[in-house]
Amino acid sequence: MSRPIVIVNASLYGEETASLLVEDGVIAQVADSIEAPEGALVIDASGLVALPGLVDLHTHLREPGREDAETIETGSRAAARGGWTAVHAMANTNPVADTAGVVEQVHSRGQEIGLVDVFPVGAVTVGLKGEHLSEMGAMANSRARVRLFSDDGICVYDPVIMRRALEYVKTFDGAVVQHAQDLRLTEGSQMHEGEVSAELGLAGWPAVAEESIVARDALLAEHVGSRVHVQHLSTRGSVEIVRWAKERGISVTAEATPHHLLLTHESARTYDPLFKVNPPLRTQDDVDALRDAVGDGTIDIIATDHAPHASEDKDCEWAAASFGMLGLETALGIVQKVLVDTGVLTWRDVARVMSETPARIGRVDHLHGRPLAAGEPANITLIDPNAPWTVSADALASRARNTPYGGIELPGRPVATILRGEPTHLDPRLAPDTEGVPA
Amino acid sequence: MKHLLSTRDLSRDDAILILDTAAQMAATQEREVRKLPTLRGKTVVNLFFEDSTRTRISFEAAAKRLSADVINFSAKGSSVSKGESLKDTALTLQAMGADAVVVRHWASGAAYQLAHGGWLHGSVLNAGDGTHQHPTQALLDAFTMRRHLVGSPEGAGLDGLTVAIVGDVLHSRVARSNVHLLHTLGARVVLVAPPTLVPVGMEPWPCEVVHTLDEAIESYDIDALMMLRVQRERMSGGGLAFFPSPAEYTRLYGLDADRLGRLPDHAIVMHPGPMNRGLEISAEAADSPRSVIVEQVGNGVAVRMAALYLLLAGEEGAQ
Numbered sequence: 115m116s117r118p119i120v121i122v123n124a125s126l127y128g129e130e131t132a133s134l135l136v137e138d139g140v141i142a143q144v145a146d147s148i149e150a151p152e153g154a155l156v157i158d159a160s161g162l163v164a165l166p167g168l169v170d171l172h173t174h175l176r177e178p179g180r181e182d183a184e185t186i187e188t189g190s191r192a193a194a195r196g197g198w199t200a201v202h203a204m205a206n207t208n209p210v211a212d213t214a215g216v217v218e219q220v221h222s223r224g225q226e227i228g229l230v231d232v233f234p235v236g237a238v239t240v241g242l243k244g245e246h247l248s249e250m251g252a253m254a255n256s257r258a259r260v261r262l263f264s265d266d267g268i269c270v271y272d273p274v275i276m277r278r279a280l281e282y283v284k285t286f287d288g289a290v291v292q293h294a295q296d297l298r299l300t301e302g303s304q305m306h307e308g309e310v311s312a313e314l315g316l317a318g319w320p321a322v323a324e325e326s327i328v329a330r331d332a333l334l335a336e337h338v339g340s341r342v343h344v345q346h347l348s349t350r351g352s353v354e355i356v357r358w359a360k361e362r363g364i365s366v367t368a369e370a371t372p373h374h375l376l377l378t379h380e381s382a383r384t385y386d387p388l389f390k391v392n393p394p395l396r397t398q399d400d401v402d403a404l405r406d407a408v409g410d411g412t413i414d415i416i417a418t419d420h421a422p423h424a425s426e427d428k429d430c431e432w433a434a435a436s437f438g439m440l441g442l443e444t445a446l447g448i449v450q451k452v453l454v455d456t457g458v459l460t461w462r463d464v465a466r467v468m469s470e471t472p473a474r475i476g477r478v479d480h481l482h483g484r485p486l487a488a489g490e491p492a493n494i495t496l497i498d499p500n501a502p503w504t505v506s507a508d509a510l511a512s513r514a515r516n517t518p519y520g521g522i523e524l525p526g527r528p529v530a531t532i533l534r535g536e537p538t539h540l541d542p543r544l545a546p547d548t549e550g551v552p553a
Numbered sequence: 554m555k556h557l558l559s560t561r562d563l564s565r566d567d568a569i570l571i572l573d574t575a576a577q578m579a580a581t582q583e584r585e586v587r588k589l590p591t592l593r594g595k596t597v598v599n600l601f602f603e604d605s606t607r608t609r610i611s612f613e614a615a616a617k618r619l620s621a622d623v624i625n626f627s628a629k630g631s632s633v634s635k636g637e638s639l640k641d642t643a644l645t646l647q648a649m650g651a652d653a654v655v656v657r658h659w660a661s662g663a664a665y666q667l668a669h670g671g672w673l674h675g676s677v678l679n680a681g682d683g684t685h686q687h688p689t690q691a692l693l694d695a696f697t698m699r700r701h702l703v704g705s706p707e708g709a710g711l712d713g714l715t716v717a718i719v720g721d722v723l724h725s726r727v728a729r730s731n732v733h734l735l736h737t738l739g740a741r742v743v744l745v746a747p748p749t750l751v752p753v754g755m756e757p758w759p760c761e762v763v764h765t766l767d768e769a770i771e772s773y774d775i776d777a778l779m780m781l782r783v784q785r786e787r788m789s790g791g792g793l794a795f796f797p798s799p800a801e802y803t804r805l806y807g808l809d810a811d812r813l814g815r816l817p818d819h820a821i822v823m824h825p826g827p828m829n830r831g832l833e834i835s836a837e838a839a840d841s842p843r844s845v846i847v848e849q850v851g852n853g854v855a856v857r858m859a860a861l862y863l864l865l866a867g868e869e870g871a872q
Contacts, residue, residue, distance in 0.1 A: 307753050307754060308753065308754040309754040309755075309756070309757055310754070311752070311753075311754055312752035312753065312754035312755045312758075313561075313729070313754075314661055314662065314685055315661035315662075315682075315683050315684035315685030315686070315726060315729060316661050316662070316683075316684075316685075317684075318752075318753060318754070320753070384665075384669070385661075385662030385663075385665050385666050386666075429640055430639060430640065431639055431658070431660035431662065431663050431666065432660060432661065432662050432666075433659075433660045433661065433683070434660060
């Protein structure tokens with residue numbers, strides 16, 4: 115029997131102030147004032163923003179296979195501290211999540227840890243090799259109930275395989291989640307192809323290598339009447355193609371990552387592989403286009419592409435380093451910094467792009483991204499928008515340390531995360547009578 | 554100056570100081586006893602992650618003629634091997650008390666990382682990192698040009714000279730280093746290359762670009778013509794090729810006797826070596842009296858002596 119929680123005077127969606135009673139895993143009551151039941155955990159939420167628990171559509175938990183970089187447990191803890199109540203775990207593990215067995219294992223391990231709902235994303239092709247479709251039906255019908263399929267890390271490059279995958283996932287209302295990267299145009303690529311790559315002598319990753327695949331996949335999705343989700347849009351051109359596709363009525367959704375909304379290719383000048391990511395950091399003009407596109411809805415969601423790497427894969431030459439950076443614990447602070455504090459998004463919009471819409475794309479909207487209303491599942495994130503903090507790699511919950519934001523100040527942070535009525539992250543200042551983060 | 558990593562970091566005064574110092578070093582090499590006591594007690598490590606016998610022996614000769622102790626460290630690593638070795642190697646060298654590390658590496662940025670990674674305290678001298686920079690090559694090129702083309706070289710730049718650099722600019726650290734150094738010294742730089750071998754994003758570089766060697770010879774009053782080494786594997790191999798064939802490259806970009814004859818009389822021909830005779834340069838051009846290619850090698854030692862001297866002897870004064 116879980117302890118009731120009373121959240122007093124939270125600003126719901128950053129708007130009106132109300133109190134919430136959480137009992138038995140659901141929001142039992144929303145009212146101006148609530149009398150706390152016996153033994154309830156009372157959280158003074160004055161000045162805090164309450165949002166539905168955040169849903170990440172793009173997370174690498176590295177288990178099974180690279181438990182030295184992250185485990186489902188450490189990644190779950192990082193997620194909870196970042197305000198997430200659900201994450202979608204990418205398939206590029208070892209073994210690859212291309213069978214019902216692997217996705218069920220990942221899903222049940224997530225449930226066992228209980229800090230965040232882990233929804234496995236299945237591989238589109240066996241072994242991510244791009245040759246044969248994986249048994250998507252078996253994964254969809256497994257206990258993990260997979261709805262999203264992606265070879266993320268690698269593009270589903272063969273147009274025939276992509277077409278077949280788009281057609282096939284209609285069987286179970288799934289979607290193909292595409293890492294848009296023309297493989298031939300990016301052989302050996304290290305960073306955005308432009309003025310900085312020319313000067314640094316690092317092989318370029320041209321914007322067109324992303325844009326051509328985004329365009330192709332939008333057209334394929336239109337042709338077969340299916341649903342495609344484009345991961346980590348990074349260029350102005352991709353934004354324009356997605357905008358065009360949506361105007362045409364094509365069922366395409368798109369995500370942007372916090373790092374593509376904040377950082378540019380100028381960061382590579384230090385040759386610090388912490389800034390090496392795929393797709394690469396682009397120009398300020400691209401960053402501006404992405405921010406506008408999140409604002410006008412062309413980009414549907416923010417997703418982290420949280421990509422832990424062991425230190426030896428980052429503490430080396432740029433060209434030898436792995437692509438990717440941590441993101442779960444810093445995402446909300448960055449979104450506040452670059453989108454909320456700049457007036458591009460309201461907190462209501464943040465609920466849409468970081469909870470409601472990702473839940474809908476992932477077809478988990480019966481569980482997550484629900485309204486903050488009586489009778490709904492108690493998945494809640496409380497944010498203190500006036501709690502500036504400086505990111506320190508050593509203070510993060512992830513096993514890996516590869517954050518590019520060390521030393522950067524962010525304006526706010528999640529101070530409590532509640533999953534089905536249980537606090538999974540609780541800043542000790544909010545509830546001095548508890549132990550903070552539960553075990 | 555603590556490190557020498559990129560010619561972009563050099564001011565005109567820095568560059569001229571290095572060239573003037575190199576001239577003094579070169580003068581000492583005419584003497585009967587060529588060894589100077591300047592860096593006695595200093596340890597210079599030649600750290601080579603990529604084979605380059607020429608560059609290594611040039612640095613080795615430079616350091617030895619300044620009486621430094623020289624350690625040659627060959628740490629061959631392929632692009633697939635993980636770079637932990639860079640960090641560990643740096644820590645090792647730090648523990649051994651290297652005063653200067655001369656580094657050649659296949660990865661762009663490796664010299665910068667070595668200098669700024671916090672792993673070692675000595676000076677880092679970039680002897681070529683990936684397709685990024687090779688500053689002493691550009692300095693020795695500038696030194697050679699100044700000797701041949703400037704009336705009273707001491708204290709002078711390369712003002713008013715026109716230098717054409719021909720070939721694979723995309724993959725060339727020599728081209729990148731030269732563009733900025735020559736511009737800093739007042740020269741006009743013309744890059745001559747097929748569009749496939751010019752990097753996207755080089756528009757801000759202080760230089761002009763033409764796409765055939767004949768056009769360059771016709772349109773510019775060239776004082777120095779620098780032929781870059783071309784790798785044959787870039788000429789064929791289907792989609793990986795940057796050019797249809799070696800023969801076509803030679804026809805459009807090769808320096809032969811005919812093109813040599815159309816250069817101004819005073820123009821010099823340069824090549825960083827090793828040459829592909831018959832590909833980017835014909836034997837007549839390479840061996841002609843206008844070729845200063847062998848002299849470049851000798852000047853390399855003087856320029857590297859100057860760089861080591863300024864990095865290492867300079868710090869005495871600061872202490």
